[in-house]
Amino acid sequence: xxxxxxxxxxxxxxxxxxxxxxxxxxxxxxxxxxxxxxxxxxxxxxxxxxxxxxxxxxxxxxxxxxxxxxxxxxxxxxxxxxxxxxxxxxxxxxxxxxxxxxxxxxxxxxxxxxxxxxxxxxxxxxxxxxxxxxxxxxxxxxxxxxxxxxxxxxxxxxxxxxxxxxxxxxxxxxxxxxxxxxxxxxxxxxxxxxxxxxxxxxxxxxxxxxxxxxxxx
Numbered sequence: 494x495x496x497x498x499x500x501x502x503x504x505x506x507x508x509x510x511x512x513x514x515x516x517x518x519x520x521x522x523x524x525x526x527x528x529x530x531x532x533x534x535x536x537x538x539x540x541x542x543x544x545x546x547x548x549x550x551x552x553x554x555x556x557x558x559x560x561x562x563x564x565x566x567x568x569x570x571x572x573x574x575x576x577x578x579x580x581x582x583x584x585x586x587x588x589x590x591x592x593x594x595x596x597x598x599x600x601x602x603x604x605x606x607x608x609x610x611x612x613x614x615x616x617x618x619x620x621x622x623x624x625x626x627x628x629x630x631x632x633x634x635x636x637x638x639x640x641x642x643x644x645x646x647x648x649x650x651x652x653x654x655x656x657x658x659x660x661x662x663x664x665x666x667x668x669x670x671x672x673x674x675x676x677x678x679x680x681x682x683x684x685x686x687x688x689x690x691x692x693x694x695x696x697x698x699x700x701x702x703x704x705x706x707x708x709x710x
Contacts, residue, residue, distance in 0.1 A: 500617045503546040504530040505537045505563065506579065507556050511602070515550060515579075518606050525613060534558030542570045548617050551596075553580040553587045561587065565594035575616040598622030645705070647689045655682045659695060660702025 502519055504527060506512045516527045529544050531537040534555045541549060549567060553560040564576045576596040580587060581603075588599050597616040600609070615622045648656065651672075658668045665679040672679070683695065692698050 498524075500525045500548060500613060501528045501544070501546045502526065502613060503528060503537075503541055503544060503549045505532075505534075505541075505549060505555070505560070506530075506552040507532045507554075508552075511552075515609065519610065519613065522610050525610070532556075534560075534563045537563050538566055541567050541574075545571055546574060548575045548577055548613050550577045550579050550613070553578055553591065559587075561590040561594050561596075564591060564596050568595040575619070577612060577616050577622070644690050648686065652682055652686050652689070655679065656686050656690075656698060656702045657706070659683065659686070659699050660706060662699065 502525060504512050504515055506515070509532065512530050512532070516530065519525045520527050528546055529540050531540055532555075534557050537549075537551070537555075549564075551560045551564055555563065560578060560580075564578065567574055568576060576591075576594075576598075578587075578591045578596045578599045579602055580599070581601070591599050597619075598612055598621060600612055600622065604612070612622050645653065654672065655668060658671060663671065665683065666676050668674070669676045669679045674682075683698075687693065687695070687698055690698060690701065692701070
């Protein structure tokens with residue numbers, strides 16, 4: 494956010510003392526104005542769209558819902574609003590949920606006042622705010638999710654080859670002959686492939702292999 498435009502902030506926290514403290518801190522800053530506040534998810538969803546603030550400072554835990562859901566709904570209504578999640582707890586699940594819901598930053602309530610002001614200015618400028626440790630955990634979670642969404646990434650090269658041959662309708666003996674393996678070894682490979690793919694029957698694996706082949710072809 495460039496120029497001399499005032500950053501309009503809305504506060505959402507179920508603790509009045511926290512809202513007052515943060516509100517007073519931000520109102521004392523040049524170029525920042527607190528335009529409204531709410532103590533519940535329902536109040537936030539009712540008031541924020543009408544005020545269209547630049548930044549919403551939002552508690553992760555609310556008495557009638559969670560901040561992540563509120564974040565997602567506000568972002569759907571106000572795509573340009575920047576969401577800054579404020580919480581008392583370092584919670585990886587909440588961090589992941591907040592970022593996936595479109596939050597620009599995630600900070601703990603123990604943050605120093607000047608750092609909170611800086612965080613508001615940072616997200617208002619369109620930048621994200623995650624400390625290096627949180628970013629590292631976030632990237633690790635995203636990588637793990639990507640692996641879960643692609644079961645093939647769990648298979649070894651040999652197991653993928655076995656899956657391909659299952660898809661061609663070959664028996665264990667025929668797969669063994671093709672790959673120069675003992676039939677018992679192939680049987681073990683098939684068991685591992687089924688386990689990794691979360692399947693109970695060979696026919697499921699065969700259908701899956703055919704579908705992959707068609708997608709790649």
